[in-house]
Amino acid sequence: MRGGALLAALAAVAALAAAPPLLGEYRTTLLLPVFGYGVALLGLNLLFGYGGLVSFGHAMFVAAGAYAAAVVTGVWRIESFEAVLLAAAAAGLALALPVGALCARYTKIFFGMLTLAFGMLFHSFLFKFYGLTGGDQGMRVRRPTLLGLEFEELDKTAFLVGPYYWYCLAVAALLALLMxxxxxxxxxxxxRAQRDNPRKAEYLGVEVRRTRFVAFLVSAAFGAVGGAMLAVPTGLADPELAYWTHSGTLVFMTLLGGFAHFAGPLLGALAYVLLQDWLMSLTPYWRLLLGAVLALIVLACPQGLMGLPALLRARLAARRRRAAAPHPAPAE
Amino acid sequence: MSPPLLETYRVGRRYGDFVALRDVTLRVHPGETVAIVGPNGAGKTTLVNVLTGLLRPSEGWVRFLGSDIAGAGPVRLAQLGMARAFQLVQVFPELTAAETIAVGALAQAGRGRRMLASLGADRALRARVEEVAAVFGLGPVLHRPARELSQGQKKLLDVASAFALRPTVILLDEPTSGVATADKHGIMATLTEAARRAGVQALLLVEHDIDLVETYATRVVGLRGGEVLADLPVRAFFADEEVTAALVGRRPARGAQG
Structure with a gap:
């Protein structure tokens, strides 16, 4: 079981590492956001899947990471991407300290609404404080160096589909290992214990509120690092990153992949990016179709794509049982 | 006599004008199994909540192992060495039996906060979990999620996880409620045996089943209207017809003697 998971993870990393030359520039560019989103969603799912706390404001941490990248590269003129990632994590933590201290007191819909409210506040801050954040124009994120290497000979696309792609793959893999x-x-x-039964957990010595708070901090740091990874390809930190619909998209991706599985968020990020690209090429009404997909997941496969094999196995077993039964089951 | 493990002095608790507890002085010594009995509304739940640090008394004080535990909360109580099992079965539906026991064992070892230690590689933890599970006969279902267990197994798991804290005192709130009558003595026998093996020094028992009280308790505290009406060794309690009539209704027809 454990060996199987390790092999699957190694195979996935190897396949992604080998992918760029086979996929070509366009499709490789398409895969770039998967790493940033994957890291952010690993963080989101620590709260959601493991903690039972659904945050509808997590885009604020993604935005905080992107703005940290803009400040570090654009204002401070520090080009090292390692410094960018550390600054992003620090920015996420700094924002999560007050927000998490308040939100960790609540659960369920109250937690969801409170995170939503803080997300909207943060969006307003980015949008309105023009002098500090560039308002609706956002802030430019300059191209960073990777491990001190500038890759001057590469144009922007070659940099992104080459060194930057592998760098992000490595960062995502390392952070997945950490998570x-x-x-x-x-x-x-x-x-997980406080998710299932907070009262029982307390009587077994679990400091429930502290546990939720620490999970919130870790989650925010992952969100911000993911945000910094997302901001380099677009070259921009803009307030829409913090908008509440973006928080909704993060939750959607997690549901799509399956919040009950460790790899669900990673698969969700990949599936969402591919699905969105495919639907956008089909029709201008792609948002409508995405909505339909979300409804279908919740109704037919609440465990997401990771839960699909188990769901199909259960269906097949039920069908076989029915076929094997000599008499029809009594009507209920 | 050795000093009391758990002690209250003139504890009172009011909710507005309503007096839920009045002047309760109580001591629990090592080796005792103290049953708290009384009709509904007698203040049993309030007393238990005061004893477990959940409720702060309006008057008087409550000490556990010498520390003031008024309103200390369940986490502090667990750290000090008092465990509580509830009347309604409390489990973690998605956690396996092994994980459930591990929660208590980790808190007891002071390792519950660690973020990078691997649970899977922790041999000492696994040994401890298996040891606790064996006492409660949960070995065969150790790796099944709690939601898949039978009601009786859930009850045992609930108590097993509390025992994993290595408590000095354990409070059992109607441990056999929701269990078939035929199984009640089996569960109680398992619990008292487990308590003895786990080094639990005293048991507190809130119980309606008079037969069980008579068999397993060493002392009985009878509450009525928020006051202690009787605090007697078990034989003396059941010998006093006035007290038993007031607190537990009629005696069971057969004179069960443990």
Whole structure:
């Protein structure tokens, strides 16, 4: 079981590493946001899948990471992407400290609404404080160096589909490994325990509110690092990143992949990006179709794509049982 | 006599004008199994909530192992060494039996906050979980999620996770409610045996089943109208017809003697 998961993860990383030359420039560019979103969603799902807390404001941390990237590269003129990622994590934590201290007191719809409210506040801040954030124009994110290398000979696209792609793959893989450790630690167990039964967890010595708060901080840091990774290809940190519909998109991606599985958010990011590209090429009404897909997932496959094999197995088994039964089941 | 593990002095608790507890002085010593009995509304739940640090008394004080625990909360109580199992079964539906026991064992070891330690590689934890599970006969279902267990197994798991805290005192709130009559003595026997093996020094028992109280308790505290009406060794309690009539209704027809 564990060996299987490790093999699958290694195979996925190897396949993604080998993909650019086979896919070509356009499709490789398409895959870039998968890494940033994947990291942000790993963070979101620590709260959602493991903590039972659905944040509808997580785009604020993605935006915080993107703006951190803009400030570090554009204002401070520090080009190192490692510094950008650290600054993004710090910005996410700084924002999450007050927000999380308040939100960690609540659960369910109250938690969701409170995170939504803070997300909208943060969006307003980015939108209105023109002098600081560039308002609706956003802030430019300059091309960073990777491990001190400038790649001057490469044009923007060649940089993105080459070194930047592999760099982001490595960062995403390392952060996935880190998150894998966190969810399998005593802390991860305490987080799942409070999700299932907070009162019982307290009587077993789990500091429920502290556990939620720490999960919120980790989640925010992952969100911000993901945001910084997303901002380099677009070259822009803009307030729409923090808009509440973007928070909704993050939740959608997680549902699409399956919040009950560790790899669900990663698969969700990939599936969403591909699905959106495909639907946009089909019709201008692609948002309508995305909505239909979301409804279909919730109704037919609430465990998302990761839950599909189990769902199909259960359906098949039920059908076989019915076929094997000599008499029809009594009417209910 | 050794000092009391758990002690209240003239504890009172009011809700507005309503007096839920009045002047309750109580001591629990090592080796005792103290049953708290009384009709509905006698203040049993309020007393238990005060004893477990959930409710702050309006008057008087409550100490556990010498520390003031008034309103200390369940986490602090768990750290100090008091565990509580509720009347209604409390489990974590999606956690396996092993994980459920591990939550208590990790808190007891002071390792519950660690973020990068691997649960899977923790041999000491696994040994401890298996040890606790064996006492409660949960070995065969250790890796099944709690939601898939039978009602009786859930009850045992609930209590097993509390035992994983290595408590000094454990409070059992109607441990056999929701269990078939035929199984009640089996569950109680498992619990008392587990308590003995786990080094639990005293048991507090809130119980309606008089037969069980008579069999397993060493002392009975009878509450009525928020006041202690009787605090007697079990034999003396059941010998006093006035007290038993007031607190537990008629005696069971057969004189069950443990």
């Amino acid at each position: 894998w450790r966190i969810v399998r630690s005593p802390f991860g167990l305490a987080l």
